[in-house]
Each structure stands twice: as structure tokens, then as C-alpha cells.
Amino acid sequence: MSSPLRLGIAGLGTVGIGVIKIVQKHAGLLAKRTGREITITAVSARDRMKNRDADISAYRWEDDPMAVAMADDVDLYVELVGGDNGIASDSIKAALRAGKDVVTANKALLAMHGQELAELAESLGRVIRFEAAVAGGIPVIKTMTESLAGNSTTRVMGVMNGTCNYILTRMESAGLPYEAVFEEARQLGYLEADPNLDVGGIDAGHKLAILSSIAFGTRVNFDAVEIEGIERVSIDDINRASDMGYRIKLLGIAQMTPRGLEQRMSPCLVPADSPLGQLAGGTNMIVVEGDSVGQIVLRGAGAGEGPTASAVMSDIVDIARGIRLPVFGQPATGLKPAQPARTAVPASYYMRLELQDKPGALAKVASVLGEAGISIDRMRQYGHSSDSSVPVLVVTHKTTPEAIDFAIEALPRTGVLVSDPVELRIEEV
Amino acid sequence: MSSPLRLGIAGLGTVGIGVIKIVQKHAGLLAKRTGREITITAVSARDRMKNRDADISAYRWEDDPMAVAMADDVDLYVELVGGDNGIASDSIKAALRAGKDVVTANKALLAMHGQELAELAESLGRVIRFEAAVAGGIPVIKTMTESLAGNSTTRVMGVMNGTCNYILTRMESAGLPYEAVFEEARQLGYLEADPNLDVGGIDAGHKLAILSSIAFGTRVNFDAVEIEGIERVSIDDINRASDMGYRIKLLGIAQMTPRGLEQRMSPCLVPADSPLGQLAGGTNMIVVEGDSVGQIVLRGAGAGEGPTASAVMSDIVDIARGIRLPVFGQPATGLKPAQPARTAVPASYYMRLELQDKPGALAKVASVLGEAGISIDRMRQYGHSSDSSVPVLVVTHKTTPEAIDFAIEALPRTGVLVSDPVELRIEEV
Numbered sequence: 001m002s003s004p005l006r007l008g009i010a011g012l013g014t015v016g017i018g019v020i021k022i023v024q025k026h027a028g029l030l031a032k033r034t035g036r037e038i039t040i041t042a043v044s045a046r047d048r049m050k051n052r053d054a055d056i057s058a059y060r061w062e063d064d065p066m067a068v069a070m071a072d073d074v075d076l077y078v079e080l081v082g083g084d085n086g087i088a089s090d091s092i093k094a095a096l097r098a099g100k101d102v103v104t105a106n107k108a109l110l111a112m113h114g115q116e117l118a119e120l121a122e123s124l125g126r127v128i129r130f131e132a133a134v135a136g137g138i139p140v141i142k143t144m145t146e147s148l149a150g151n152s153t154t155r156v157m158g159v160m161n162g163t164c165n166y167i168l169t170r171m172e173s174a175g176l177p178y179e180a181v182f183e184e185a186r187q188l189g190y191l192e193a194d195p196n197l198d199v200g201g202i203d204a205g206h207k208l209a210i211l212s213s214i215a216f217g218t219r220v221n222f223d224a225v226e227i228e229g230i231e232r233v234s235i236d237d238i239n240r241a242s243d244m245g246y247r248i249k250l251l252g253i254a255q256m257t258p259r260g261l262e263q264r265m266s267p268c269l270v271p272a273d274s275p276l277g278q279l280a281g282g283t284n285m286i287v288v289e290g291d292s293v294g295q296i297v298l299r300g301a302g303a304g305e306g307p308t309a310s311a312v313m314s315d316i317v318d319i320a321r322g323i324r325l326p327v328f329g330q331p332a333t334g335l336k337p338a339q340p341a342r343t344a345v346p347a348s349y350y351m352r353l354e355l356q357d358k359p360g361a362l363a364k365v366a367s368v369l370g371e372a373g374i375s376i377d378r379m380r381q382y383g384h385s386s387d388s389s390v391p392v393l394v395v396t397h398k399t400t401p402e403a404i405d406f407a408i409e410a411l412p413r414t415g416v417l418v419s420d421p422v423e424l425r426i427e428e429v
Numbered sequence: 430m431s432s433p434l435r436l437g438i439a440g441l442g443t444v445g446i447g448v449i450k451i452v453q454k455h456a457g458l459l460a461k462r463t464g465r466e467i468t469i470t471a472v473s474a475r476d477r478m479k480n481r482d483a484d485i486s487a488y489r490w491e492d493d494p495m496a497v498a499m500a501d502d503v504d505l506y507v508e509l510v511g512g513d514n515g516i517a518s519d520s521i522k523a524a525l526r527a528g529k530d531v532v533t534a535n536k537a538l539l540a541m542h543g544q545e546l547a548e549l550a551e552s553l554g555r556v557i558r559f560e561a562a563v564a565g566g567i568p569v570i571k572t573m574t575e576s577l578a579g580n581s582t583t584r585v586m587g588v589m590n591g592t593c594n595y596i597l598t599r600m601e602s603a604g605l606p607y608e609a610v611f612e613e614a615r616q617l618g619y620l621e622a623d624p625n626l627d628v629g630g631i632d633a634g635h636k637l638a639i640l641s642s643i644a645f646g647t648r649v650n651f652d653a654v655e656i657e658g659i660e661r662v663s664i665d666d667i668n669r670a671s672d673m674g675y676r677i678k679l680l681g682i683a684q685m686t687p688r689g690l691e692q693r694m695s696p697c698l699v700p701a702d703s704p705l706g707q708l709a710g711g712t713n714m715i716v717v718e719g720d721s722v723g724q725i726v727l728r729g730a731g732a733g734e735g736p737t738a739s740a741v742m743s744d745i746v747d748i749a750r751g752i753r754l755p756v757f758g759q760p761a762t763g764l765k766p767a768q769p770a771r772t773a774v775p776a777s778y779y780m781r782l783e784l785q786d787k788p789g790a791l792a793k794v795a796s797v798l799g800e801a802g803i804s805i806d807r808m809r810q811y812g813h814s815s816d817s818s819v820p821v822l823v824v825t826h827k828t829t830p831e832a833i834d835f836a837i838e839a840l841p842r843t844g845v846l847v848s849d850p851v852e853l854r855i856e857e858v
Contacts, residue, residue: 022579022721032646032759033578131576137722139568139576146752147560147568149462150451150742217461275704275728292451293566293739299704299726310722313579323575323752330461 004037005320006073008100010065010091011080012045012052015105015132018309019078019316020054030313034320042068069095076101076319078312084108092117096126103315105132105308108197111206111222114213118332128327129315134207135160135284137307138300139314144214144288145329151290153215157253157429160265161204162282162302163190164230164250168267169280172242177235190282200229201250205265208252212263213328215288216256217335220328221263224340228266237352237422240393241269244378246350247277251427253343260341269350269426275299276429287429342401348377348426349404351394353411354419361416362392368414372407374399389418395426433466434749435502437529439494439520440509441474441481444534444561447738448507448745449483459742463749471497498524505530505748507741513537521546525555532744534561534737537626540635540651543642547761557756558744563636564589564713566736567729568743573643573717574758580719582644586682586858589694590633591711591731592619593659593679597696598709601671606664619711629658630679634694637681641692642757644717645685646764649757650692653769657695666781666851669822670698673807675779676706680856682772689770698779698855704728705858716858771830777806777855778833780823782840783848790845791821797843801836803828818847824855 007023009016023030023038030038042060044067062068069077069091077095079102081088088109092102102121104110110117110133121128131141135158144153159165163185170181182199185191190198197203205225213220230250241248246269254263270276275297279285284302289295301307328335355361362381369376378395396404404423411421436452438445452459452467459467471489473496491497498506498520506524508531510517517538521531531550533539539546539559550557560570564587573582588594592614599610611628614620619627626632634654642649659679670677675698683692699705704726708714713731718724730736757764784790791810798805804826811820825833833852840850 018721026579026581029581029646030579032763035760137725139572139725142571142576143568146747147571147743148739149746150455150459150739152455152458217458273702273707275707278702278704290739292447292735292742294730294733294736296566296568297726297728299728301723304723306721307723310577310579310719313721314576317578318575321754325750331464334461 002036004039006039006041006075007078007316008042008068008071008074009040009078009080010044010068011082012043012056013080014305015308015312016045016080017052017054018305019312020056022309022313024054030317034317036320038316038320041073042071044068065091066094069100070098074100076103076316078316079104079106082106082108084112089113093120096121096124099126101126101319102128103312103319104128104130105312106130107133107203107206107210111209111220114210114220114328115332115335118327121327122332127319127324129318131315132308132311134210135286136162136300136302136304137310138284138286138298138302139311140211140286140298141214142314143296143298144211145325148288148290148293148296149329151292153288153290155253155255155289156211156215156286157251158286159249159276159279159284160207160252160286160302161198161250162284163198164204165279166190166282167199168230168233168238168248168250171235172238172247175235178231178233199231201227201265204250204252208254208263208265212254212261213335215254216261216338217330218261218338219335221338221340224261225263225265226343230267233267237424240352241350242272244393244395245272246270246426247272248424249276249279251276253427257341257344259344260339262341262343264343267424269424270429274429344400346398346400348398349396350424350426351396352422353392353394353417354389355392356416356418357388357390361390364414364416365392365411368410369407372403372410374403374407431465433468435468435470435504436507436745437471437497437500437503438469438507438509439473439497440511441472441485442509443734444737444741445474445509446481446483447734448741449485451738451742453483459746463746465749467745467749470502471500473497494520495523498529499527503529505532505745507745508533508535511535511537513541518542522549525550525553528555530555530748531557532741532748533557533559534741535559536562536632536635536639540638540649543639543649543757544761544764547756550756551761556748556753558747560744561737561740563639564715565591565729565731565733566739567713567715567727567731568740569640569715569727570643571743572725572727573640574754577717577719577722577725578758580721582717582719584682584684584718585640585644585715586680587715588678588705588708588713589636589681589715589731590627590679591713592627593633594708595619595711596628597659597662597667597677597679600664601667601676604664607660607662628660630656630694633679633681637683637692637694641683641690642764644683645690645767646759647690647767648764650767650769653690654692654694655772659696662696666853669781670779671701673809673822673824674701675699675855676701677853678705678708680705682856686770686773688773689768691770691772693772696853698853699858703858773829775827775829777827778825779853779855780825781851782821782823782846783818784821785845785847786817786819793843793845794821794840797839798836801832801839803832803836
């Protein structure tokens with residue numbers, strides 16, 4: 001048996017404690033599977049006195065993550081502090097320079113500074129692994145980097161933020177407005193300290209940027225992700241989409257096109273009976289399409305102690321087994337900057353318009369859509385609302401985002417709308 | 430850049446040609462991802478003159494796979510000949526003894542002789558990889574061996590034979606009897622040379638035995654798999670299951686219980702709107718449950734040139750990258766024989782009974798079920814058939830397989846059945 005692999009763990013939140021529990025509970029199993037002991041030497045967190053769900057008394061306590069990252073008796077630095085800068089970034093760099101490998105779950109840091117960190121690690125002959133950074137327990141990083149290595153990836157997409165999916169699912173099942181479910185989620189502890197990271201689509205956008213880099217061999221470019229959160233998804237839209245056989249999901253899609261790399265994270269309609277449409281609560285789903293393998297779908301828990309710790313452990317086990325790969329699957333210096341491209345692939349769109357209840361209103365709308373070159377697949381007019389406006393739903397035939405933008409800009413000029421028009425893309429995935 | 434990895438490929442059927450196409454098409458991509466060139470030195474197949482969908486003129490032809498396996502200019506032997514013995518086995522052993530690593534898609538060989546081959550490889554410091562042996566392009570071997578290495582697996586299950594799933598899906602969609610669709614599948618080339626391997630559940634049973642070994646750290650034991658094929662699935666059962674909200678799938682389930690290892694491959698009912706119920710055509714789905722990760726679901730094409738070649742390539746890339754693991758995820762000498770156990774977990778069952786159309790028949794059936802301790806969830810009596818028998822469907826509450834066996838044996842003794850009773854287990858997955 002080889003020498004033990006000695007971990008130093010910074011950050012003892014849900015995931016850190018989950019990792020410690022697995023190392024303690026499955027010591028024998030891990031030794032059989034890796035051929036060596038996996039031990040924990042030192043830990044660090046903000047509050048030493050906090051009650052924790054695991055016995056950490058056998059590990060050296062450090063107040064400063066930097067001390068864990070650079071300790072002589074640590075082989076592998078496990079960064080679970082979080083944040084796209086500051087101590088997370090500093091301690092990872094220090095660990096690499098001190099000759100340690102790094103495992104992290106820090107999607108924000110990788111999305112913002114992944115290229116710099118990867119180049120540093122590779123120049124030093126160290127590895128950074130981050131399976132837990134995307135989609136919790138789902139092995140999407142390994143699948144894309146290793147299992148699909150014989151493929152040219154054509155598209156990657158999915159539902160990557162469990163909190164948003166919980167909110168959207170719960171709005172539909174309980175018939176509650178966004179604000180009420182948002183408040184529930186906050187009380188359940190499902191939201192990040194800055195909730196905009198979740199509901200604003202930022203967290204999911206970070207994940208998509210990381211997947212894009214692996215999929216297309218490009219430098220991670222979070223700033224180029226078109227992001228729209230779920231804040232403007234109303235219970236009206238959820239109910240009316242449901243009437244027409246759809247569900248609303250915060251869906252990320254990245255694909256390489258002749259014009260450049262499209263990366264988009266936005267609320268979309270998907271068929272209610274599709275695998276993505278059926279995804280409830282905190283579950284995540286990633287769909288990867290490769291030129292040989294076709295479509296691979298991965299589903300599992302996107303967050304939570306056990307699933308996320310399982311992903312961190314898979315990286316630790318890989319390193320214990322001597323598996324050493326470039327951070328993004330190929331040398332970071334060879335990753336090319338991608339030309340960002342706005343979404344141009346045509347799709348059907350859902351539109352909800354509140355019209356004044358007077359003759360000719362619908363004709364004016366139809367006329368604008370016609371001018372925009374948009375043809376209508378289905379139109380549904382609901383009964384009068386109390387305020388004497390008339391809700392009208394439109395599902396278009398496939399059309400370009402440009403045509404939709406044109407229509408959305410032109411529609412208010414008809415003078416027959418009582419509120420801003422709502423449009424959502426329909427993805428037939 | 431390291432020295433090239435030189436492949437020798439035996440077997441130039443669909444999968445072999447698929448691998449050659451990927452090596453040729455993605456030479457640059459593979460070099461970037463592995464840091465070395467992947468080349469093909471020698472190939473072998475039964476018929477040199479056959480028209481093939483790839484240019485193999487640059488590779489040395491060998492009539493004998495053994496010559497490929499032992500060639501000095503081959504680093505990695507890719508065995509795609511198939512068969513659970515004979516030349517496949519002999520050439521793999523020869524390759525290992527000659528110091529080569531091995532990649533194979535040969536589920537039958539691994540299910541029957543996996544332990545012996547793994548021990549040989551590991552004693553010689555060589556690796557055998559077999560991602561393509563189970564579920565085509567779905568990365569289930571890597572997911573279980575690597576991504577879930579921090580978990581104790583509690584259950585693994587899934588649909589693992591695309592041909593059977595095609596037949597069952599097609600029977601339902603076209604309303605055709607088994608025999609007609611079987612003949613269609615044969616003409617489409619979907620069936621193995623010995624069709625019993627597919628429709629008899631043998632091929633899927635091989636795959637389940639392999640997954641069990643990895644999941645539970647036990648010696649692969651195909652003989653202990655309870656196998657039932659799809660031959661007795663009738664269009665009547667498909668239609669009636671559908672009426673009650675179910676679909677029939679050839680489903681494999683392996684789980685470790687206090688009594689031993691249950692491994693079963695059999696036609697089951699699953700809810701029609703569940704992910705497994707929605708699986709159509711040749712698609713496969715594997716569900717793995719671990720103590721930390723919860724449930725992970727993997728879906729993709731279970732067969733075909735591209736998907737299977739993609740899986741073979743993932744093994745080749747791993748070896749090119751220097752990833753070296755024990756064959757079943759932990760040293761073969763440490764794998765324990767598992768005590769085989771018959772399925773004992775209670776489940777609901779579907780029963781179809783053809784009763785004589787006379788008073789009291791139903792009462793006799795109900796009485797037998799009562800004696801067996803089986804309580805009825807739903808019962809549905811259909812109109813009289815032409816032969817004056819009455820079809821009766823029963824869905825039971827959860828009961829044991831023993832109780833069902835008791836009932837199936839006792840029912841004919843009532844004298845009111847006009848044909849053998851049909852029973853199928855309902856898995857709520």
C-alpha cells in the first residue's frame with residue numbers, strides 16, 4: 001500500500017462536514033479502492049466553536065486557511081470556503097505553489113479565474129479538480145472530460161440550479177406567486193447569502209461557463225453568458241404554460257456555432273412530459289451531445305451535503321489513485337478564447353400579452369407579429385380579467401430571437417397593450 | 430509530447446470501424462486531450478475482403494487476432510471479436526502476457542471469466558477496461574468505479590438491452606404481437622446471431638453481473654442472476670398494463686441484502702410516466718443509488734456504432750492519459766464471492782387471469798389470493814372474449830415473491846382458469 005493521502009480542508013459548512021463524514025465512515029472502502037489510506041490532517045473554518053455534525057477533534061485546527069493550504073503535512077488542499085476571490089483564491093494559489101494538489105467546489109472562482117488558476121497549476125505540475133462545482137452529485141465534469149473525450153461536443157445544456165428549480169416547481173404545485181415561494185426558500189435555507197446568485201441565474205451561469213470551456217476547448221468566459229434570472233417568471237406564466245403542455249425551467253444552453261460560442265442561461269418553456277419538464281424540486285439534469293455518442297442525459301441531486309460531498313470525494317479518490325489531468329481536460333495554455341455569439345438558433349416562443357378589451361386590439365397585435373415575420377402556431381384568448389384587459393397567449397412557429405426582439409419593441413407602440421409583453425423561448429429538448 | 434499510443438484492433442464490425450473512424454477524424458482533438466498521438470498499427474477480422482466503411486489500408490492486416498495481441502508495435506490491444514471464450518479470451522490473455530493493456534466491449538467474456546482475467550491482468554501490472562461492455566455510450570462503468578467511489582452502493586438497476594426495449598416499445602406503438610416485432614428486429618439486424626442472448630435476457634444479465642461486481646465489491650457471478658427474457662410478454666399484457674398506467678420493460682436490479690446479493694433481470698411493470706417508463710426504442714437507462722449521492726440516473730444510446738465506439742475511445746483515452754485502475758475498481762484478489770439471494774423485497778404485482786365465464790369463478794380466485802396473504806389494490810374485469818372466457822386483471826398491494834409463487838401454483842387448482850396465469854412484478858422506480 002502507498003503512503004496515505006493527507007487532506008487539509010478549509011471550510012466546514014455542509015459540504016466540508018459531508019466530506020469528513022465520508023472519510024470517517026468509509027475509511028476501509030476508500031483504502032480498498034485507492035490502495036492507500038485517506039486521512040485528514042488539518043481543518044479550518046470561520047468559527048471554531050460552532051457545533052458541528054462531525055467529530056473534528058482529531059484534526060489540527062487552523063484559524064487561517066492559508067496555514068492549511070501550505071502545511072507540510074498536507075498533500076491535498078480541499079477548498080470549500082467559496083467566493084470568487086479573496087481567501088479562496090489566495091489559499092488555492094498558495095497550496096499549488098507549496099506543491100499541493102487542489103480539490104474545490106468553487107464554481108464562482110473557476111468561472112471568473114479558472115484560466116489563470118489552471119495555467120498556474122499546470123505550470124507547477126499540480127492538478128485542480130472540481131466535480132462538485134457543477135450539478136452537485138452528478139458526475140458531469142468527469143463525463144465530459146473523460147468519458148466523452150473521443151467526441152467533439154456539439155451542445156451542452158441543462159438545469160443546474162436546484163434552488164431555482166425548487167422555486168419554479170413549488171410555484172406550480174402550490175399555486176403561489178414568486179415572492180411567497182422565494183420567502184419560503186429563504187426560510188428553508190435554500191438560498192445563497194446573496195440570493196441574486198441563485199434567482200438571478202448567476203450561479204447557474206457560472207456552471208454553464210465551466211461546462212462550455214470543457215465542451216469546446218475554449219477559455220472559460222462567464223462574462224459572455226447571456227443571463228436572465230427567474231425573478232420575472234410569474235405564476236400566471238407558469239399556469240398558462242402548463243395549460244399549453246409546457247413547464248418553465250431555468251435552462252442553460254451552450255453551443256458552438258459558425259458565428260461563435262452561444263452561452264445562455266434563461267427561463268425557458270420545455271414540454272411538460274419531457275425529462276427536463278418532469279424534473280422536480282432540487283434535482284439537476286445535464287444533457288451533453290457529442291458527435292459520436294449522441295445524447296447523454298445525467299440526472300441527480302444538484303446540491304445537499306451527501307451529493308456534493310460525494311462529488312468532492314470522487315476528486316479526492318482520483319488524486320489518491322494517481323489520476324492527473326489538465327484542469328479543463330486539455331492544457332490550459334492551448335485553450336482558445338471563443339468569439340461570443342448571441343443566441344441565433346430559431347425556436348418557438350411563448351408570448352403573453354395583456355390587451356385592452358376593445359375591438360381591433362388582436363388585429364393590431366397580429367399585424368405587428370406579421371411585420372416581424374413571425375407566424376403563429378397557436379393563439380389562446382382568455383376571458384376578461386377584472387380590470388377589463390384580455391390576456392392573450394401566443395405560441396409562435398420557429399422564429400429568430402431578432403424577430404422576437406423586433407416584435408417586443410414594436411408591440412407597445414400599437415397602443416393596445418395594458419402591460420409589457422412577456423416572451424419566453426421554447427426549447428424542444 | 431509523450432510517445433504515441435499504438436493500438437491493435439481485433440474485430441472490425443460496427444464498433445471496430447466506429448473506433449477507427451474516431452481515431453482518424455479526431456486525431457488532433459485526441460492529441461490535445463491526451464498529450465500524445467493515438468495511432469493504429471495492426472488490425473484483424475474474419476474477412477479481409479469485406480467492404481468496410483473506413484479506410485484501413487494504412488494498417489497492417491493480420492489474419493490471426495493473436496498476432497495483433499502480441500505484436501511488438503502494439504501498446505494497447507482492443508478486443509472487439511466477442512464471445513465468452515475462444516479467441517477473444519485467448520488473445521486477451523496473450524496480450525496481457527505480452528505486456529499490453531486491453532480494452533474490450535465483451536460483456537459475455539467479463540461476466541463469465543472476469544475474475545480470472547482481472548487477476549491475470551493485475552498480477553502482470555496491466556489494465557483491462559470495458560466501458561463499452563455495458564449500456565453502449567452511457568459512462569456507467571466510469572461513474573460507478575470512479576465518480577461514486579466515495580459511496581457505498583445500495584442498488585443498481587436499469588434497462589440494459591436496447592433490442593429488447595425496441596421490441597417492447599414497438600409492440601406497444603404498433604399494436605403488434607411479439608413474434609411479428611421479433612421478426613422485424615431480426616430483419617433490421619438488431620438481434621445477435623443467437624437471438625436468445627437478447628430476448629432471453631442473457632446479454633442484459635451479463636451486464637447486470639458486471640455492474641454488481643463493481644457496485645458491491647463482489648466477484649462477478651453471472652450464474653446467480655435470476656433471468657427471465659421477454660418472450661412471454663404478450664401484446665395483451667402490454668395493452669392492459671398501459672390501461673393501468675404502466676409500461677413493461679426488461680429491467681435489471683441488483684441489491685445487497687442481509688441475506689445476500691439479489692441479481693434479477695426480468696420483465697417488470699414500471700409507471701408509464703416515470704423516466705424508465707418513458708424510455709423508448711434502443712435507449713438504455715442506468716440508475717445507481719449510493720449512500721451519499723442518492724440516486725443518479727444515466728440515459729443514452731445503448732448500442733450502435735457511434736455510442737459504443739465513443740465508450741471504447743473513453744477507455745483508450747484513459748490509458749493514453751496514464752489512468753490505471755484495478756479492473757473492477759479494487760484489486761481482484763480482494764473481491765469476495767457474494768452469497769446469492771433470491772428476490773425477497775416485497776412489491777406490487779400485476780396478474781392477468783383468463784377465467785371461465787361462470788358464476789363463482791372470481792370468488793375462487795379472490796379466495797386463493799386471500800389464502801396466499803395477497804391483498805388486492807385494483808381489479809379490473811374485461812368484457813367476455815370470443816371463447817367465452819373472461820380476462821381479469823389484478824394489481825396487488827405489496828407482497829412477497831413467495832406469496833405470488835404460492836398463488837400462481839394454487840390458482841390452476843381452482844379449476845376456473847382457461848390458461849396459465851401471468852404475473853409480472855411492478856417496480857416503482
